[in-house]
Amino acid sequence: MAVQVQTTGWIGFGFSPNGGMTGSDVVIGWDHYAFSYELPRLDISQDWILLNATEDVGYTVLEFMRDFQTCDLQDDRAITFGDTVHIIYCYHVIDPEDNTVIQLHNVRGTRTVNLFGQMNYKPPLSDAQFLDLRNNRVNIPPDGTSYICTAIEIPQNIRNQTHYVVKYGAVITPESKRHVLHILVHLCEGLDYTGHPSINISHICDEFPEELNMCRTSVIIAGWAVGGEDFVFPEEVAFPIGGDDKVHTHFVLEMRYDNPNFIPDIIDSSGMRLYYVKQPRQFNSSMISVGYLTRPQMVIPPRVDRYTVYGYCSKRCTAAHLPEDGVTIFSNLFHTHVIGVYLKLRHIRNGKELPPIDANLHHDSAFQQHTAIPLVKVLPGDELILECGYNSSNRGFTTFGGESTREETCLAFISYYPATPVTACASITNLASYHQWLMEFVPEENHQAIIESLANKDPVAAEPLFNSLNWTVDNHQIFQQVGRDGEQLMYCFTPTVVSGGFVLPDLPPIITEPLWEHEVCGSGVSPVYNFYFTTICLFAILLSIICN
Structure with a gap:
């Protein structure tokens, strides 16, 4: 990795969770970690390795490397395929006296990128x-x-x-x-x-x-x-x-x-x-949308920092429309509105879960782009699950599926070849699946009104009913579980002039062989994505930040 800046002073560069300095993994010629908007403290585990440093014709260039996964869980950010990365940078025209006396930067900025896709x-x-x-x-x-x-x-x-x-x-x-x-x-x-x-x-x-x-x-x-x-x-x-x-x-x-x-x-x-x-x-080529239909049946409770919606592409749809030797996926675009924070497109074949087709654990709704992914073959009878994670902790109202910015969506737009007639493969939760949740958490006098408001696709009527509920941890967890495990209406769309589309009730995929979770760090870090990064170093990525 290389950083080039038009200055003869010091350079700061790092990975940020949100584009700000707090919580960032920062290099300033040395390896630092930022706790807040102040001089970063020296990282105990030095995982950035300086390869070369030059200053020529008014430009300073730093070349260094770092493992994708350093296993420094306190201070470093893992770099995973498909993730949105907020790069922050700053610099000064004067060199620091030492690693404890670094002048405040003259220039700072941020850029959002996808390093791999x-x-x-x-x-x-x-x-x-x-x-x-x-x-x-x-x-x-x-x-x-x-x-x-x-x-x-x-x-x-x-x-x-x-x-x-x-x-x-x-x-x-x-x-x-x-x-x-x-x-x-x-x-x-x-x-x-x-x-x-x-x-x-x-x-x-x-x-x-x-x-x-x-x-x-x-x-x-x-x-x-x-x-x-x-x-x-x-x-x-x-x-x-x-x-x-x-x-x-x-x-x-x-x-x-x-x-x-x-x-x-x-x-x-x-x-x-x-x-x-x-x-x-x-x-x-062609494109297919996969996920949860953008309708008010998609419900996200208020004030939850991590709530997951599950959308399904049924095996009946892939069996009906994919050629015998399958299709090859080469790109994907994840799409949510404002409160979407992570997505994962899972792949199931005959009950066995294969590695995810794509995943973005740091989704940014202001940076949604097509990701070039390693070629993935999807066969007739395969099933797909799109997980969309939301953070509604700053919302005091229920969020419904819909087209407005205040509402939410959960979709993946998948590009593949060869082309087939199917244009969308998605699901919504069958309202009958919510019976037990209604009995346990909703006053009886509101049962019928809630079901009718969702059936009529009427979020205006549904919102005050859902907002009046006591959304305890048990309540929203059971509600999420119904959306994950309950009966779904599976949609398989084809163009109006092409026969073969259908809507059928069905259960989500039954996974008999879960994805093997390889422990890279041996400490419980979420390992399911680690097949993406191993311990290869970032030699090939060139980032040039030229500030005039």
Whole structure:
């Protein structure tokens, strides 16, 4: 690892739990640990090893290494695959006199990164063209969270001949950047909207014409969330569009905005840019969403520092739609709203739990990007479990599943090949599963009202009922257990024009052979992820912080 800074003084650099100094694992030429906003104390266990230090032409460069897992559980942060990392840095123009007299920094800052899962594919794009799918001066509603949908016609040259998307990225209007939270592009499979009067006209998604809204059940071709970067497909993979004048005629651009201060007259023309080529690649890609359906049946109690929601992808869905030799996952995008703090995508085959497909133990809702993961094969009959962890300790009200920033979601957007018809594989807890919890923790006169409010997808009616409950530790733990172990409604979505989708009641996976937990440190540290990091050192990562 190397840090380069335009200074001839000292350099500070480290890993932070939240972008601040407190609790950070810091290097200042030496190995330090920050207890608070003061001079860090010297770490007893010196785990950062200085390899080289140079000063030349006004720049200072430090080269050093550190194990992914140092087993210094008091002062060091483990570095795991998929985790969001907050890097903090600071520097001064003057060298310190010694390790006890270090002047206060002149400059400090932070940057959020994913050290291992960046989309570093670099396929040749010299022959690529691009297509912008953008809103046309949309006036963002002064209404908190809003969703805007726009149907956009595919150009005739793409409709007549198959082209292959090899890269995409968000195009954000600078003046409205802080209000754009996520962007989805749906490819309208077999839905011909030629001549429809609402083409290229933006609507509140709930008011989108019903026939256009059908496209939102079609495959997602591109997805972006706040903090994300460009998505680049591996060189052997692409997403096909067009090729038959009547199969692919339109996209639907779905934008999520946040305007918490109800500011009027914010104009936005953001959207997505697709880069495409004419030459096919070895594999055609697709995307599937996995997790818990974004509906009010998802309930997170107030004032709980760690509450887990479980979403399931059933074996019936994978058995029905995956090819005999399975599909290969190469990327994933985790998605929650504000209080999501960790996610894990688990993989079950014939009752045996395999290593997680992806995990982020330090999820940051302001930094949600696609992660390039080691290739994982998913076979027909495999089951997936998405665990989403939330911290509602600062909320005095119940949080429900929904589309607004105040509500929550639990999803993973998985990119894979070869393409299949399935677009989503998800679940919600069957309301009948809550019977025992109701009997034990809810006044009898509220039983029917709670069930009806959830069945009617009515969080406005449900919130005062749930807020009035005495959310003891036993109460929220039993409620969480029902969501984990109780009967689910398993959803398997395919595009409207493709048969094979279904909704069926079923139980979560029965795990007969749990994942073997290898103790790296031999001290009870959560070991289930340790297959990711062993004791390899960080030689290959180059971080260059150049401050002018």
